[in-house]
Amino acid sequence: MKIAAWNVNSIKARLEPALAWLKQAQPDVVALQEIKCVDENFPAEPFEALGYNCAVHGQKTYNGVAILSKFPLEDVTPRLPGGETDDHSRYLEAVVTGKKGALRVGCLYAPNGNPVGTEKFTYKLGWLERLYTHASELLRNEEPVALLGDYNIIPQDRDCYDPKAWTKDALFQPQSRSALRKLEYLGYSDAFRMHNRAGGHYTFWDYQAGSWRRNAGIRIDHILLSPQAADRLGACDIDKHVRGEGEKPSDHVPIWAQIDI
DNA sequence: ATGCCGACAGGATGTCGA
DSSP, X not given: OEEEEEEOSOTTTTHHHHHHHHHHHOOSEEEEEOOOSOGGXXXXXXXXXXXXXXXXXXXXXXXXEEEEESSOOEEEEESOTTOTTOOOOOEEEEEEEETTEEEEEEEEEOOOOOSTTSHHHHHHHHHHHHHHHHHHXXXXXXXXXXXXXXOOOOXXXXXXXXXXXXXXXXXXXHHHHHHHHHHHHHTOEEHHHHHOOOSOOOSEEOSSTTTXXXXXXXXXXXXXXXXXXXXXEEEEEEOGGGGGSSSSOOSBOOEEEEEOO
């Protein structure tokens, strides 16, 4: 099955580009971030018309995540454990079953965390700790798991156009990068890096300062795979062309992986 | 050092994003 993650920066504003990309890319499962709408306002009908089931964990104005799937969505669970006071909609989990078995999908939108030194950065690190704990629990089952979405973490210098420009940014802090590495030490693999070690591959370009024109991007949207899913990884790539299409593209583009499940 | 751009809520302009 082909799985993908895409921060659409408002599903309402991105409905037409999203439908166009789905028709062209034909993913089986899509993890959407920053849908920026409540559950009842999610435009499910046009996605259902393309054969997708929809699971939505929405929020007014900010955040919000959803999973589209051509397979039935089972065991649908919103929110990371351990966040009783956390009212942000940033995580949605479900199980999809393909021809060869089941894949547990965790759709995530990690906090931005800027500015560093504020409660926002503390919240980011705390959220990533909760993700770590949950990711660790999921490994106990020794089953295929994909944790995919907008991590808001630049893993290495090679994952941004100009490292010096990001040194004070929450996405680039040692603590943020450490949180991503910890997931990898735990046993998860960065699907993109399994096939491509080169720098200069990005998933986000700021709307400002001609970032897209200069290719001044960063790689912050990731697909992390449990060993049982990584063993079944086929192709993995970034649909960069989407950033240059249409009149109003998202500032993120989809990343996808083919999993033999 | 900051804005640049864009979405949102609401009905002007501030918040948030990364």
